[in-house]
Amino acid sequence: MRSSVLIILAAFLGLVAAGLVYLRLGSADEGRVIVVAxxxxEAGGAITAGQVKTMPWDSSAVPDGAFKDPKLVIGRIARAPIAAxxxxxxxxxxxxxxxxxxxSVINEGWRAISVEADEVSGVAGFIMPGSYxxxxxxxxxxxxxxxxKIVLEYVRVLAVEQDTKADPEQPRVVRAVTLELSPEQSERLDLARSVGKLSLALRNQFDKQSSASRGARLNDLMEGAGDLPAETQQPTAPAAPQAAAAPGVSPARNVPARPVRANPQVEEIRGTGNMAGAY
Known part of the structure; x- marks a missing residue:
C-alpha cells in the first residue's frame, strides 16, 4: 500500500514538472519565432507567401531587424539576394x-550605369551581381x-546583363555589366568611355585599399620586359672545389704563369776552341 502511494506521488510530481517545462518553453518561444526564407x-523581386515561413530562433541570437509576422515581409522588395x-x-x-x-536595389544617392564587357574585360565570366x-x-x-589607367576602384556590380542573381557555379561570358556609382564616379566613367576602351578587373570583396597606381605607358612595358623578379634570377655558379691532396703529399701550389716577352731575344754563346786550357 505504501509503495503504491509513493508511485502515484512520483507520477504526479513528474506531470507537474513536465507542465512547468512546457509552459516555460511555450512562453520563451513567443520571443524566438522569426521569419526566414x-x-x-532574388534581388529586385517581390517576396511571396511561399518564400517565407516562421521558425523558432534562439532569443539571445535574434538579429536586429528580424520580423515575427510573415505578413510584414510579403510584397516587400529584396535589395540583395537572400539565401534559403x-x-x-x-x-x-x-x-x-x-x-x-x-x-529598388540601388542605394539612395547612388546611380546605376552599364558598361560593355567582352570575355577579357569580363574576367572570363566570373563577374557576378554582388562582385566588386x-x-x-x-x-x-x-x-x-x-x-x-585605373579610373574607378571597388565598384559594386548590380547586375550582369539583365540578371541580378548571382550563380557562382555557372560562370559565363558577359557583354554588359551594370555598376553602382556615385554621381561623381558616373561622370568619370562616362568621360573614360569616350577616351578609350574600358576593362574590368575583379577584386576581393574585403580588399578596400586603394592601389594608388600612376598608370602604365608603353615605355613601362619596354623597360621592364627583360627584368626578372629577384626570386627568379639564376644565382652565379660557385667555383669548382679543388680536389683534396693525398695523405703525405703537399698540395700543389698555384704558381703564377711567367709573363711571355713580346719580342724575346736569342743570345748565342760560342766556345774558345781550347776547353782544356780553361781549367
Whole structure:
C-alpha cells in the first residue's frame, strides 16, 4: 500500500514538472519565432507567401531587424539576394512603397550605369551581381602615346546583363555589366568611355585599399620586359672545389704563369776552341 502511494506521488510530481517545462518553453518561444526564407529570394523581386515561413530562433541570437509576422515581409522588395534558411531583415528589404526591379536595389544617392564587357574585360565570366571590380581605361593621350589607367576602384556590380542573381557555379561570358556609382564616379566613367576602351578587373570583396597606381605607358612595358623578379634570377655558379691532396703529399701550389716577352731575344754563346786550357 505504501509503495503504491509513493508511485502515484512520483507520477504526479513528474506531470507537474513536465507542465512547468512546457509552459516555460511555450512562453520563451513567443520571443524566438522569426521569419526566414524557405527558398532563395532574388534581388529586385517581390517576396511571396511561399518564400517565407516562421521558425523558432534562439532569443539571445535574434538579429536586429528580424520580423515575427510573415505578413510584414510579403510584397516587400529584396535589395540583395537572400539565401534559403536566412532571416528576413529590414536592412535587406527596400522601402515598403518601392517598386520591383533594379531601381529598388540601388542605394539612395547612388546611380546605376552599364558598361560593355567582352570575355577579357569580363574576367572570363566570373563577374557576378554582388562582385566588386576596378574600372580601367586604355587609349592614347594628347601626344598620341598609349596608356592604361585605373579610373574607378571597388565598384559594386548590380547586375550582369539583365540578371541580378548571382550563380557562382555557372560562370559565363558577359557583354554588359551594370555598376553602382556615385554621381561623381558616373561622370568619370562616362568621360573614360569616350577616351578609350574600358576593362574590368575583379577584386576581393574585403580588399578596400586603394592601389594608388600612376598608370602604365608603353615605355613601362619596354623597360621592364627583360627584368626578372629577384626570386627568379639564376644565382652565379660557385667555383669548382679543388680536389683534396693525398695523405703525405703537399698540395700543389698555384704558381703564377711567367709573363711571355713580346719580342724575346736569342743570345748565342760560342766556345774558345781550347776547353782544356780553361781549367
Amino acid at each position: 524557405t527558398t532563395e529570394i 534558411g536566412l532571416p528576413i531583415l529590414e536592412s535587406s528589404l527596400a522601402k515598403p512603397d518601392a517598386k520591383s526591379g533594379l531601381t 571590380v576596378d574600372v580601367l581605361v586604355s587609349g592614347k593621350d594628347m601626344s598620341g602615346a598609349s596608356f592604361s
